[in-house]
Amino acid sequence: MAIRSPSLVELHAFLAVARTGSFRKAAEALNVTQAAVSRAVLRLEETLGHEMFERSGAGVKLTAAGAEWRRRVEKPVAQLEAAAIALGRKAERLRLRLSVAPSIGTLWLMPRLEHFRQLHPDVEVEFRQYHHDEDFRRDDVDLWVALKREAGQRWPRQIAAEYLVGREIVAVGAPALVRDVTSARELLALPLLYHSNYRENWALWARAVGVELPARWKGTGFDLVLNLVEAARSGMGVAVVQRCMVEADLASGRLVVPVPGAANTGRGYWLCRRRALGAHPAADLFSQWLRDQAARSEG
Structure with missing residues (x-):
């Protein structure tokens, strides 16, 4: 044939x-x-x-x-x-050393990780400490899921990086707080919650939905997305946050998106790998699985 x-x-x-x-x-x-x-x-x-x-x-x-x-x-x-x-490697225990930014790890990756374990029970995943000032020269990590801090940020030459999730931000709030909100202007009149490193995200979102953010607006800032999301869940205010971080909350109804519309920050989370790593079956399997999960999340 x-x-x-x-x-x-x-x-x-x-x-x-x-x-x-x-x-x-x-x-x-x-x-x-x-x-x-x-x-x-x-x-x-x-x-x-x-x-x-x-x-x-x-x-x-x-x-x-x-x-x-x-x-x-x-x-x-x-x-x-x-x-x-x-x-081909039946007798070998495959090991992957992984470093993940804390918020995306807790809110997005961890709920999915059991699915990877079921697909590839022979792969042993070890989480290593994430460094916010990472220079990617460590030899104790095979893959990183790292935050791109600025839209124009360049990755080091020794790193191959590909986008996963997290560029898109939306405004979310607890159902009881935003029950009567029907417009972006009404939403902006509520207490605003923001990430202290990205206070400008509110202005970015406001422009994307066609309104102006008040020039001297005030709000409550948080240095961790984990705390920002928890404050929104508690009804403390409305938060502008990456959609991927609140997927579970939106699915369960703990949080809602009262005003349709999103903004693109140009940042997000990226899968990073040393170009010199070479053949690494565990890293290859995890990378492909991670791409599939990210595609579903973004889709």
């Missing part, structure tokens, strides 16, 4: 470009040259008889055929990788 399917090399190249939106970033993620990724994708397109990407100066995006192909092959390829690791 003639083989009609592309090779695994071509599939991995295609999926890496689809995930990152860039041939350069895909090459970095796969630890190969950009030319090798381009050739692999071209071979795949020739085999299937369809263009998978629309290429432009701004980058690449999936065509309709490319999106359909990704939907069909992404999970099977991930399962094949997991099977190869499980069979």
Whole structure:
């Protein structure tokens, strides 16, 4: 029987470009040259008889055929990788050393972590202390989930970083507090809660929903998102916060979004990995699982 399917090399190249939106970033993620990724994708397109990407100066995006192909092959390829690791390294206990920013770890990652353990029971995850002034030169960490503090922040050259979640901020409050709120202006008349490092988030949100924040507004600041969210739950005021941090609260009804609309901070949380890390099965499995979780959360 003639083989009609592309090779695994071509599939991995295609999926890496689809995930990152860039041939350069895909090459970095796969630890190969950009030319090798381009050739692999071209071979795949020739085999299937369809263009998978629309290429432009701004980058690449999936065509309709490319999106359909990704939907069909992404999970099977991930399962094949997991099977190869499980069979080829059966006797080896896989270990991942992870450093995660505290708030995203507690509010977003921890509720999901049991799902990863069930999928990959052989992987041992060890959490290491998170450093807010991280320079990514530690050798006791394999992966970081780190906060991008400024929209224009550049990651160190030795780090490959990809966005996960947390760019989008929304205004939330306890149901009893915001029951009668019908507009952004009414919401801004309530006690305002904010992250003390990002007081400007309220102005950013107000502009996004088409109102002006009072010039001399006052509120209560918190240096941890954990405390900010807890204050909002208690009815102390309304908070502007990353949507991913309050997913569970919104689902349970502890918090609500009284005024539709969101703002993009350009920051968020990023998955960071040393380029020199090389082959690391546990890191690869966790990274793919984390991307899937982030895609669901952002979607």
